[in-house]
Amino acid sequence: MNLVFVPEIVSGETARKCQGLINYLDWRGAPARFSSCMSKSWKLKLINFWPPYFGAGVRVKRIAPDLRAIDVEMKLRFWNQNYVGTHFGGSLYAMTDPFIMLMLIENLGRDYIVWDKAALIQFKKPGKGKVSARFALTANEIDEIRAQADREYKIEPKFTVSVTDESGETVALVEKTLYVRRKDRKKGEPSRSTEAGQRHE
Numbered sequence: 001m002n003l004v005f006v007p008e009i010v011s012g013e014t015a016r017k018c019q020g021l022i023n024y025l026d027w028r029g030a031p032a033r034f035s036s037c038m039s040k041s042w043k044l045k046l047i048n049f050w051p052p053y054f055g056a057g058v059r060v061k062r063i064a065p066d067l068r069a070i071d072v073e074m075k076l077r078f079w080n081q082n083y084v085g086t087h088f089g090g091s092l093y094a095m096t097d098p099f100i101m102l103m104l105i106e107n108l109g110r111d112y113i114v115w116d117k118a119a120l121i122q123f124k125k126p127g128k129g130k131v132s133a134r135f136a137l138t139a140n141e142i143d144e145i146r147a148q149a150d151r152e153y154k155i156e157p158k159f160t161v162s163v164t165d166e167s168g169e170t171v172a173l174v175e176k177t178l179y180v181r182r183k184d185r186k187k188g189e190p191s192r193s194t195e196a197g198q199r200h201e
Helices: 012-024 030-037 040-049 051-056 089-094 099-108 139-151 192-200
Strands: 058-063 069-075 112-123 130-136 158-164 170-182
Touching (some): 040 058, 051 089, 069 099, 099 112, 099 139
16 A cells, blocks of 8 residues: 655655555554654544545644644535534544543553543534534643552543534533553552552551
8 A cells, every 4th residue: 555645744764664664564554563653643643544534524633742632623525414414423423532542542651551431422503614623631630640540440531522613612512431541450459549558557
C-alpha cells in the first residue's frame, strides 16, 4: 500500500525509511513498525484515514503537542446525513469515541492499561452544518488519575464531552466511562492505601 502522505509528515532519510516500510508491509502491520518515524500527534492524525471516520467525514483538526487537547469536527454532507437531513446519531457519538482513551494512554505511559468501558449520549437538538467537539485534560487531572490508579486495583473515571454546532449550541452530550489500571496490579491484591493504613496501625 503506497501512502503518499508520509513524506509530508517527516522528511529526509526518516521519510524514505517510513515510506519504504509502508510500501512493504500491509496496513495492519505498518503502524507498529514505523511508529518511531513520526511524532505521536501525527500518528493520531492518521485516524482521519481510518475508514469509519473517513466515510463519516470526521476530521481531527488540532492536536496539542502534549496530547492533552484534541479538536474534532464533522461537516454535514449528503452522504453522511440521516433520513431527515441532519447528522446521524451514530456519527455524533463516533466523533467522540476514542480520543480521551488515546490521550490517557499517551499521558499515563506504558505502565497503565486504559480502555473505554461505557458511554451515554444525550441528543439535545438536531445537528446541522459543521459540528465540533473538544477534548481536554489538565495536568492535574492526569496526575490525579495516575495517583488513584497507583492506590487502587482499578479506577473508572468519567468525562463529559459536548458536541456543538457552529453557533456554539450543544447538539449532544456524551458521558464516557474509562477503565484505568496499572499493569502490575493483580486482582485481589489489597489497595496501596489499605496497605499503608495497616502499616500505621
